[in-house]
């Protein structure tokens with residue numbers, strides 16, 4: 086039987102558990118033996134690899150986070166760490182690996198695959214592995230699912246955890262607005278997203294925010310005055326509160342950060358009773374929404390299908406994502422590279438090109 090393993094790496098996101106469950110159970114249905122690698126790449130480097138059974142993934146479909154642990158692993162960034170990872174995979178006879186994480190984790194997986202033969206040869210040369218391993222394990226099949234609350238990756242319309250994070254933000258905003266209305270206050274709400282404004286944008290859309298600041302679309306110079314005037318027009322027309330959403334990576338046209346405290350100060354200076362809420366880790370947690378359970382389950386199932394269809398040994402690693410409600414597979418490294426070039430374009434303030442690339 087095929088032997089396959091799953092690990093979660095980088096920041097956790099709600100929906101990782103349903104993905105692990107779907108992957109493990111579909112693999113078992115197909116007759117494969119399934120393993121969990123604990124605490125991200127640490128488990129690979131230190132041989133913390135445990136078999137999964139049908140019951141081990143029971144009752145987790147509604148649980149946030151990841152039951153197999155996630156981490157950042159400095160050792161895996163070094164060739165020597167990856168050599169240990171290869172040794173531990175071969176020791177456990179695993180040559181199909183599902184990685185659920187962000188672009189960093191997927192880059193690491195791709196690197197492991199590209200070094201696979203060389204590292205096996207090194208292990209054979211230093212007497213750690215038998216020579217027959219070279220023929221027995223010609224390649225490592227890699228599939229990647231994107232676990233990220235930020236929805237910041239190309240190759241999928243939605244990353245696992247983004248919908249749940251949005252739901253948490255909406256719950257918080259709905260609560261805040263009921264008190265804001267009573268006191269005629271203005272609220273500045275800071276949301277996560279790093280250099281991707283998706284969370285701010287869609288939660289602003291779904292709550293009717295007055296202003297939204299995102300990294301990809303910095304406001305024109307003089308935005309402070311425009312914002313104040315816009316909020317005033319709202320008040321004149323009978324609105325009893327104002328809501329401004331700031332993405333944590335928001336910047337102005339010169340590339341300077343637009344912080345939630347600066348926005349609040351601007352509102353205070355114009356006579357608003359303004360408060361800040363920084364949502365923080367509340368956004369990462371809690372029970373996964375329907376959409377996250379749905380996409381995670383579909384993607385987890387497809388990862389198994391992918392491993393069963395990868396018998397041509399040179400098949401490139403795949404990123405399994407969603408195109409609308411359809412599951413898709415794309416070349417993993419193309420997705421990582423496009424995603425990383427978006428970050429570079431934002432740093433270089435080439436905002437028009439960012440919008441074009443995000444679309445793709």
Ligand code: ATP
Nearest residue numbers: 095096126157158161162186187188189190192193
């Ligand atoms: P998040 O979006 O939550 O930050 P991520 O997957 O991008 O997730 P990283 O911290 O970039 O998070 O990467 C997680 C782990 O993946 C790292 O600690 C490291 O073990 C591995 N990794 C990342 N980049 C590389 C790389 N270039 N080479 C080898 N391993 C890497």
